[in-house]
Amino acid sequence: MAFLELTNLQVGYERGSSVLSDFHLTMEKGELVSLLGPSGCGKTTTLRTIAGFIEPSRGQVLINGRDYTKTPPHKRNIGLVFQSYALFPHLSVFENVAFGLRMRRVNNTDIRRRVTAALTMVDLIGFEKRLPTQLSGGQRQRVALARAVVIEPDLLLLDEPLSNLDAKLRVGMRAELHHLQRQLGITTVYVTHDQVEAMSLSDRVLVMNKGKIEQEGKPEEIFYRPATPFVARFMGFDNQFAGHVKSINDNQIEIIAGTCRMVARPHFIPNVRVGDPVDVLFRPEVAQLARAPSENAIPGEIVFRTFQGSTGEYLVRSALGEFTVALAETTPSFTPGAIYVVIAPENLIVEQHIEE
């Protein structure tokens, strides 16, 4: 049986568009699911509805079989970690972590034992008496985490917890979070706009856009086989051009784009017929640059080149649009001028052209 179930959720304003409509989600115990999407897509709203701060106008929130839809947030056994950490400024680290236990009337001995265990888990032993203002960002985040898990919650909800940390810290904390969640086995919902975070932490990812789920699945599926143009663009398929289907069979689509003939062997063939308009997408990292034409070569002109450290990024202008090509710095540099952008058939994604 599913541990967390959101069915038919509708959350929204009385008049006008809803923030979430017809939202479904099921999670097994111990899973970590990420809600991934740009700001405004409804991921935080979903989280807050699970937590109980928002009442859905339709639908249900079921945790472990019980209907919590109408239960006030302080009666749900949920641990929350906020982007801003939200530590109690006037309480010490110890008291911050102990707060949830005090609300549950746990006795002092047990409080001391459990808080110490939680602080050990996040590596903050010795910091008990400090105040939040005396802690660094990373340390505050760890206190927030300890505070949320010490109460042994049914669910752990994290709202962009790493967004306020600098890049290096973020990578370290990500690993710690992953380890902690696996160790404790708490069912976790993780909200983020960073696809790298979602990919590295999750058992499953839900990509959201404008209150709806665009795609749901394992990280590899989302990354390599995006199901919609939105997901593709979100996952880094930055280059796109338009064309028409010339021929189509079991594993290959032939496309005419401008004066180019492109062959694509994507992992799924979209639901199109000959003559239909399509969008073709590819990643900057998989494209090649060549001085001579070959199969799947788009003629164009190098306009600009930037040095990105270990890669060089080329901006190529062509009749089909502008493309970004990222090459490893070990390949010889290309100077501005006429060039061909070559993409292997397997690296192209073809999607039905949708009028937005």
Next chain:
Amino acid sequence: MKRSPFLLAAFSVVFTFLLGPFLIILIASFSGDASMAFPPKGFSLQWFQKVLDVRMFRDAFWTSLQLAVASTVSALVLGTPVAYALVRFKFRGQNIVEILFSLPAIVPELVLGFGLLQYFALRMNMPIFPGLYFGHTAILFPYAVRVVSTSLRNFDPAIEEAAISLGASRLKSFLLIVMPNLRAALLAAFILAFITSFNNVSVSLFLTGPGVATLPIQMLAYMEMYFDPTIAALSSIIIVITFAIVQIAERTFGISQHI
């Protein structure tokens, strides 16, 4: 332009104009005789002594003190929940509520005092002091609501939500988490409101009677009959105390940020 002599001169003129009179009154209160000449002739503490001796000043002081404490506490107790509701929630009619609680600052206090006198004291035969209390509390609302709102707005709502998610009801969260962090604001509001009530003339003007007179009103009455440095001495005392309170408040918790 920042350090131009013109600006410095302008500032000095304004500064002198605003604060000079207080200095003069301080000097005048040490005058040796009853003439209001300046510079004063002689030096004496007799006027300060007189202030302490005159019974009606002592009584009026008590009245003002009790009134100020009662109305300030009431305005804070009633007004803080309003500030909370306005900052933490979005609801229909929010604008009306905001306007309602800032009205007492816009409507002339004199008219409020007049109205309270007419209907409560005269027509309903209510005693005077309650009328004073109602009037003072009403005019203190805007201070309470505004100062507390400002402080609340700077308090991350996620902190309260964290407390709630950990099992505290909204009320518990407010008492245990929000209030301790509002301390400075509440103190600032208290001082501001207290001073406003203590000094108030316009509301108290009509709501005065036998045995019930606030200190400023009593001072006015005295001035109608006598013209001597007694009032200067009393004024000096009040000015110095006010100045001290504000300075101490500023040093200890930066009261000016909350206004």
Next chain:
Amino acid sequence: MRQLFQTRTILLLITPAALFLALFFLLPLALVLADSVRGATGFTLQRYSDFLAEDQTRNVYLRTLQLGVIVTGLATLMGYPAAYFIAHLPASRRALAMSLVILPLLTNPVARTYAWLVILGRNGFFNQTMVALGLIAEPIRIIYTENAIVIGLLQLFLPLMVLTLVSAMENIPADVEEAARSLGAGGVQTFLRVILPLSADGLVLGGTLVFTGSITAYVTPAILGGTRVLMLATLLQQRAIVLLDWNGATIIAVVMILTTLVINALLRQLRPRSA
């Protein structure tokens, strides 16, 4: 989006205070308003036209408005340079300067106005100094004139203007001024084209506060104007307490409220953004 139990909580929080205000603030005011239009045969505006027709009341009203304008104008002229100076002080000095400047606002109005009696009296500081310096032959009478009232009101309300202007100027980014300067604008130009427009919001707010405060002030006109120079507030007191003319007093009270509200509403329109 609704939070759980939201409406109930909000009502609980607001009702006690709202009830208090309704009973002890709105009600008396409403009754005063109602009384002012009640005539022998029902609704009447007769008493208002009487108010405007009668010489004394009309003149007092006009004088009150006039002095209000003068005080506001002087407060603006004096306030701007002072506010500019303060706004550009280093933070620690600024806090000190502000706490001193607002002192008149926090002091007992009787004490504050009394000081002016001492200064502007026949044998007061001003006259004595002027005579000693040989600028005038004999003491001039300042108390119980409109000038005295203006001076008294100015001391009270100038801090208010400075306060709002400093606040407005603090929101003007420092580099805007420097940019203007680097483009060749002199002091006056910078003021007119950069500072004034950017602090206009604060000016209108400050002006409203000063004007409405001036026309409703009681203590200053009472002490410095006496019965010779009546303002709206002292006229109200006279009618109500001294002459026991409740009906007349009611009209004056309503005129006071209406004028204040109208000015507030008008000037709110002027403001580029609302607070």
